[in-house]
Amino acid sequence: MVAPKMSSYTPVLQKFYHEQVVPSLVKSRGYKNKHQVPRLLKISLNTGIDAEADKNQIADVLRDMGVLAGQKPVLAKARKAVANFKLKEGQTVGCYVTLRSASMWEFLYRLLAVALPTIRDFRGVSPKLDGQGNYNLGIEDFTIFPEITVENVKKTMGLDITFVTSAETDEEGRELLRLLGMPFRRTEPAAPKPQSHAA
Numbered sequence: 001m002v003a004p005k006m007s008s009y010t011p012v013l014q015k016f017y018h019e020q021v022v023p024s025l026v027k028s029r030g031y032k033n034k035h036q037v038p039r040l041l042k043i044s045l046n047t048g049i050d051a052e053a054d055k056n057q058i059a060d061v062l063r064d065m066g067v068l069a070g071q072k073p074v075l076a077k078a079r080k081a082v083a084n085f086k087l088k089e090g091q092t093v094g095c096y097v098t099l100r101s102a103s104m105w106e107f108l109y110r111l112l113a114v115a116l117p118t119i120r121d122f123r124g125v126s127p128k129l130d131g132q133g134n135y136n137l138g139i140e141d142f143t144i145f146p147e148i149t150v151e152n153v154k155k156t157m158g159l160d161i162t163f164v165t166s167a168e169t170d171e172e173g174r175e176l177l178r179l180l181g182m183p184f185r186r187t188e189p190a191a192p193k194p195q196s197h198a199a
Contacts, residue, residue, distance in 0.1 A: 133167030
C-alpha cells in the first residue's frame with residue numbers, strides 16, 4: 001500500500017475556508033472575482049524572554065515554541081544596549097516563528113477548537129483590528145495549548161499572535177476571521193441619546 005503524499009493533504013480549516021468562507025464573503029461583499037476575497041496570509045507567534053534568563057530557560061522557550069508552531073522558532077536579539085533595562089547588545093530578548101500554508105491552518109484550528117475554549121470564564125476576544133485588516137491576539141498563559149506539558153514548564157510564558165490578512169479594511173478582516181471561527185466578543189450598540197425638545 002502506497003502512503004498518500006503530504007502535498008495532497010488539505011487542512012480541515014483551509015478546506016472550510018474555500019468551501020464555506022469564500023462563498024459567504026462573495027455573497028455579503030459582492031466581490032467580482034476570487035482574487036478580491038480576503039484571505040489569511042500568515043500567522044506570527046512571538047514571545048519575550050527575560051534579560052536574566054539563562055541558557056536552560058531560553059532552551060525551554062525554544063522547545064515549547066517549536067512544539068506549538070510545529071517548526072523551529074528564531075531567537076530575537078537586542079539591536080542595541082539599554083542600560084535602564086540591563087540589556088546588552090546581541091542579548092536574547094525573545095523568540096518568534098512565522099507560519100504559512102498548512103502549518104498556519106493547523107495552528108489556527110488548534111487555537112480556535114481546542115486552546116481558547118479551555119480558558120476559564122472565556123467570553124470571547126476583542127473585535128479590534130489594527131486599522132489595516134490584521135489582528136493581534138495576546139495569550140497570557142501558553143499552557144492553554146494541549147501540546148504543552150505543564151510539568152515541564154518552569155515559568156509561565158505569554159504569547160502574542162498576529163494574523164496577517166489580505167483584507168484592505170478592518171471590517172473585511174474581521175468578517176474573514178469571524179467566519180473562520182474567531183470568537184469575537186459582541187459589542188453592544190450604544191444606546192441612542194434622548195433628544196431634547198426645545199420649549
